[in-house]
Structures are given as C-alpha cells and as structure tokens.
Amino acid sequence: MDVPATLWDSFFDWSSMREALGDMVTTGLPNTLILSITSALIGTVLGLLLAMAGIARRRWLRWPARVYTDIFRGLPAVVTILLIGVGLSQPAMELWGPNPYPLGILALSLIATAYIGEIFRSGIQSVEAGQLEAARALGFSHAAAMALVIIPQGVRRVLPAWVNQLIALIKESSLVYFLGLAAGQRELFRIGQDAAANSGNQSALVLAGLFYLALTVPLTHLVNLVDRRLRHGRRRDGAGTDDGDMLLLTGGPPVPARGEEAR
Amino acid sequence: MSDEERTGPAAGGEPAFSPAGLTARDIHLSFGRTKVLRGVDLDVPPGGTACLIGPSGSGKSTFLRTINRLLEPDRGDILLDGVSVLDGDPDALRRQIGMVFQQFNLFPHMSVLRNLTLPLRRIRKLSADEAEETARRQLELVGLADKAGARPGSLSGGQQQRVAIARALAMRPRVMLFDEATSALDPELVKGVLGIMSDLSRQGMTMVVVTHEMGFAREVADTVAFLDRGVAVESGPPEQIFDAPRSPRLRRFLSDVL
Numbered sequence: 454m455d456v457p458a459t460l461w462d463s464f465f466d467w468s469s470m471r472e473a474l475g476d477m478v479t480t481g482l483p484n485t486l487i488l489s490i491t492s493a494l495i496g497t498v499l500g501l502l503l504a505m506a507g508i509a510r511r512r513w514l515r516w517p518a519r520v521y522t523d524i525f526r527g528l529p530a531v532v533t534i535l536l537i538g539v540g541l542s543q544p545a546m547e548l549w550g551p552n553p554y555p556l557g558i559l560a561l562s563l564i565a566t567a568y569i570g571e572i573f574r575s576g577i578q579s580v581e582a583g584q585l586e587a588a589r590a591l592g593f594s595h596a597a598a599m600a601l602v603i604i605p606q607g608v609r610r611v612l613p614a615w616v617n618q619l620i621a622l623i624k625e626s627s628l629v630y631f632l633g634l635a636a637g638q639r640e641l642f643r644i645g646q647d648a649a650a651n652s653g654n655q656s657a658l659v660l661a662g663l664f665y666l667a668l669t670v671p672l673t674h675l676v677n678l679v680d681r682r683l684r685h686g687r688r689r690d691g692a693g694t695d696d697g698d699m700l701l702l703t704g705g706p707p708v709p710a711r712g713e714e715a716r
Numbered sequence: 717m718s719d720e721e722r723t724g725p726a727a728g729g730e731p732a733f734s735p736a737g738l739t740a741r742d743i744h745l746s747f748g749r750t751k752v753l754r755g756v757d758l759d760v761p762p763g764g765t766a767c768l769i770g771p772s773g774s775g776k777s778t779f780l781r782t783i784n785r786l787l788e789p790d791r792g793d794i795l796l797d798g799v800s801v802l803d804g805d806p807d808a809l810r811r812q813i814g815m816v817f818q819q820f821n822l823f824p825h826m827s828v829l830r831n832l833t834l835p836l837r838r839i840r841k842l843s844a845d846e847a848e849e850t851a852r853r854q855l856e857l858v859g860l861a862d863k864a865g866a867r868p869g870s871l872s873g874g875q876q877q878r879v880a881i882a883r884a885l886a887m888r889p890r891v892m893l894f895d896e897a898t899s900a901l902d903p904e905l906v907k908g909v910l911g912i913m914s915d916l917s918r919q920g921m922t923m924v925v926v927t928h929e930m931g932f933a934r935e936v937a938d939t940v941a942f943l944d945r946g947v948a949v950e951s952g953p954p955e956q957i958f959d960a961p962r963s964p965r966l967r968r969f970l971s972d973v974l
C-alpha cells in the first residue's frame with residue numbers, strides 16, 4: 454500500500470465521515486451550540502458586570518474583580534472545567550441529576566466572564582474622560598452617563614475582541630467531554646473522537662474539525678467586518694435612530710413623556 | 717436689542733432664558749498636594765459676561781469646573797442668584813448651567829439630533845415629539861438644521877462646537893460656561909463659533925468664558941479676570957485690563973499673547 458493513499462484514507466475516508474455525519478448534525482452540532490451560546494450569553498452579561506466592578510470607584514468592588522480575573526484567566530480552561538465539573542458534581546447530582554451540562558456551562562461561563570470582562574473594561578476605560586464630563590455637565594447622573602454614553606462607546610470599540618472570545622468559547626466547549634458525556638450529550642468533538650476510534654481512522658475527527666471551522670471562520674470574518682465598520686463609521690444614520698445607545702442591563706427604564714417645562 | 721439679533725442662538729419660539737447671577741467666593745482647590753486654586757473670586761451679574769484669561773496651567777479650567785461642581789472646591793462658596801449651590805444636588809445644579817468644552821465632547825455614537833434629544837428627554841423630561849422639535853429648532857439657530865441626521869464625527873470642528881453649544885442651550889441653562897471653546901478649531905472656523913457666543917452674550921445670557929481670544933474678551937466681556945497660579949491677580953472691565961494693566965504679571969502675559 455502506498456503511503457499517500459494511506460494518509461489520505463486516514464483523514465479523508467468518506468465512508469467513515471458519512472457514518473459520523475448523522476450524529477454530528479443531530480446531536481453534536483446542537484450540543485456544541487447550546488454549550489457555547491449559553492456560556493457566551495452568561496459570560497457577556499457577567500463580563501459587563503465584572504468590567505463595571507473593575508472600574509468602580511469603590512475599592513471593595515475593584516479588588517475582588519481583579520482577583521477573579523486573575524484566577525480565571527490564569528488557569529488552563531481544562532483545569533477550571535474539571536475543578537468545577539467534578540468538584541461540584543455531588544451537589545449538582547442532587548439538583549439536576551447526572552447531567553454534566555449545567556456545571557460545564559457554568560465553568561465555561563466563568564472563564565468567558567474573566568476574558569470578556571477584561572475586554573469590556575479596556576474598552577470602557579478607553580473612552581475619553583471628556584465624554585463622562587460632558588454627560589455629567591448636562592445633568593446626567595453617574596449611572597445614567599455610564600449606561601447611555603460611556604459603556605455603549607466602550608463596548609462598541611471592543612466588539613472585535615468580543616467576537617474573538619466567542620470563537621474561543623466554541624472551541625473550548627469541546628473540553629466538557631472531560632466531564633463524561635452520555636451518548637445524547639456528546640458535542641462535536643466527542644462524536645468525532647468516538648467515531649474515529651470505531652473506524653480506526655481520523656476522518657470523523659476531520660469532519661468534526663470542518664464543523665468547527667464552519668462555525669468559527671464566518672465569525673472571524675464577522676470580526677473583520679465589524680472592525681472595518683467601527684473604523685470607518687457607517688452610513689446608515691437616520692436622524693432619530695435609536696441604534697442601541699441604551700444597553701440592556703445598565704439603563705433604567707426610559708422616562709415616559711411628561712412634557713413639563715423646566716423653568 | 718436690534719432686529720437682526722433675533723436670529724441669535726437663543727432666539728426663536730422658546731421664551732427667552734432667565735439668566736442667573738453667579739458669584740464665586742474664595743475658591744480653593746488642591747489635587748493631592750498641588751494647590752491649583754488659591755482663593756479665586758468672581759462676580760457675574762445676571763446677563764453679564766466674564767472672560768477668564770491667563771497662562772496655561774493657571775487653573776482656569778479647574779475654576780470653571782468648580783462652578784458646576786464637576787470639581788468640588790476645598791473651601792469657598794459658589795452662589796447662584798445669591799444662594800449657595802454647594803449643599804444641593806449637583807445634578808440639579810448642572811441642569812441650570814450649560815458647559816461647552818474645548819474638545820466639543822459630543823457623543824460620537826449618536827446622531828447630532830440625538831445628542832440633543834437624549835438629554836432633553838432624560839433630563840428635561842420632554843416627550844419624544846417635544847424633544848425633537850426643540851432640538852431641531854436649536855440646531856436651526858446655530859445654522860445646522862441640515863446636519864441633524866449626521867454623526868458628529870462627520871462634521872467639521874466648528875460645526876461640532878456649534879452643535880455642542882446648541883446641546884447646552886437646548887437645556888435652557890441660566891448660566892453658560894465656555895472652556896476654550898475655539899482653541900481646538902482651525903483658524904477659519906473660529907469666527908463662526910465666537911459669533912454665536914457674542915450673540916448669546918448680547919441676548920443677555922450669563923456667561924463665564926475661558927479664552928485666549930483677546931479680541932473677543934475685549935469686545936464681549938463685561939469683566940475680564942486674569943488668573944495666574946490659582947489666583948485672580950487682576951480683574952475689571954476690558955479697557956482697564958487690556959489698556960491699563962497694573963500688575964507686572966498681567967503686563968507680561970499680555971505682551972506674550974498680543
């Protein structure tokens with residue numbers, strides 16, 4: 454048997470791929486998406502809170518934020534996932550039975566929180582001091598100035614880095630396999646690995662890789678697109694557009710119309 | 717007031733503003749161990765215009781920021797119509813005091829119109845329609861009605877500063893503070909902004925203007941105060957300050973800048 458053909462079969466054996474394809478589409482892909490999207494959402498929300506704590510004027514808020522960031526950015530992801538996923542499995546078992554997803558998502562979210570928090574913090578701190586000054590001078594409270602003026606600008610500036618973090622999450626979601634997954638809980642990597650072990654070649658893992666690329670490569674290009682837009686501004690300004698200068702979490706409810714004249 | 721002045725920045729449908737008298741008394745302020753203000757006094761009657769001049773680093777911006785309490789003085793008092801403002805709610809105070817900055821500080825992530833309507837809705841609590849109407853009228857008064865939909869970043873410096881002035885005036889302040897409003901502008905754009913400021917002064921707004929434009933100070937100010945190293949070394953009507961300066965420091969400053 455000649456070497457190139459063997460190599461080719463070990464990575465691109467169509468029948469092994471075809472065999473794994475069904476599980477990947479119906480089980481692996483949805484599970485990977487559940488893991489990464491859920492932890493992306495949680496990590497973004499908590500990351501914003503962490504960023505705000507990190508720039509708070511009160512030291513007792515800043516200091517824990519600093520420590521948290523150092524720990525969860527400093528540990529290898531697999532260590533965090535095992536510590537949380539295995540370490541907390543006893544109480545978790547009582548809460549929701551033998552499902553590793555909640556703890557896996559928790560661990561992924563805590564990691565994402567640390568990175569996204571740093572991303573948001575650097576963005577928010579890059580907003581010129583004059584912006585806060587101008588908002589305060591108009592009569593906005595500190596909280597309103599942050600929510601309406603500072604945070605939207607800061608977050609916008611670091612959207613490319615935030616998308617990068619989503620890419621990292623998609624890849625890191627494969628690490629929950631360390632927690633032990635039942636057949637229906639397997640995500641892309643685990644299905645690829647199982648199929649590869651059965652078939653004796655790596656083709657199913659290559660297929661899993663292609664699935665990851667199908668998710669991450671478009672995001673990579675989205676990063677570039679977002680980056681370009683932020684650099685060159687955009688051209689879609691309508692006069693009264695409300696294009697998200699209110700962030701979900703941070704602003705109070707809009708003030709209802711009252712029409713009283715300040716005198 | 718003559719007819720052509722009705723087109724000034726504060727004219728139009730809204731009732732004229734009600735300017736407040738402003739007094740600063742013995743203002744002291746330190747950053748850490750650096751004493752930046754060492755007993756500054758200023759008195760501006762309702763509708764008066766005071767210009768602050770002085771070398772860079774003398775404390776002009778710092779002093780201006782104590783007036784609307786962006787900075788809290790260590791000692792001294794700020795009075796609006798004779799009432800101390802240091803005890804009350806700073807946000808309420810700032811609603812009565814408009815401020816214009818050297819770097820404009822428009823909110824770059826919103827349209828020009830929204831730069832005006834956001835504070836109108838949130839702080840003056842106008843309805844969406846009222847806010848938009850007020851904002852458009854105010855933009856018209858600074859000659860920028862056609863820029864309502866633009867992003868601030870797409871405007872020239874002079875246009876941005878006019879928007880910033882419109883944004884401050886839309887809040888119906890009783891005092892306006894200007895911190896080197898034309899210092900960041902290309903020379904050919906300075907005149908338009910100074911024109912709006914002198915119109916506003918002539919219409920009777922109470923104004924405190926930090927400026928390096930000595931021609932403007934001489935022409936528009938009722939009082940000129942010369943600040944040096946945190947002290948108002950000399951103050952008086954422009955003729956006195958510019959034509960008969962008494963202190964050597966002021967004389968040296970004037971010979972440097974004129």
Ligand SMILES: Nc1ncnc2c1ncn2[C@@H]1O[C@H](COP(=O)(O)OP(=O)(O)O)[C@@H](O)[C@H]1O
Nearest residue numbers: 747750752770771772773774775776777778779
């Ligand atoms: N936030 C600050 N912290 C420390 N020092 C400051 C701060 N703001 C201003 N200063 C110092 O105070 C002095 C006066 O500054 P400023 O009021 O900006 O002067 P001017 O506006 O007259 O040029 C300067 O020496 C400046 O370095």
Ligand SMILES: [Mg+2]
Nearest residue numbers: 776777778896
């Ligand atoms: Mg200054």
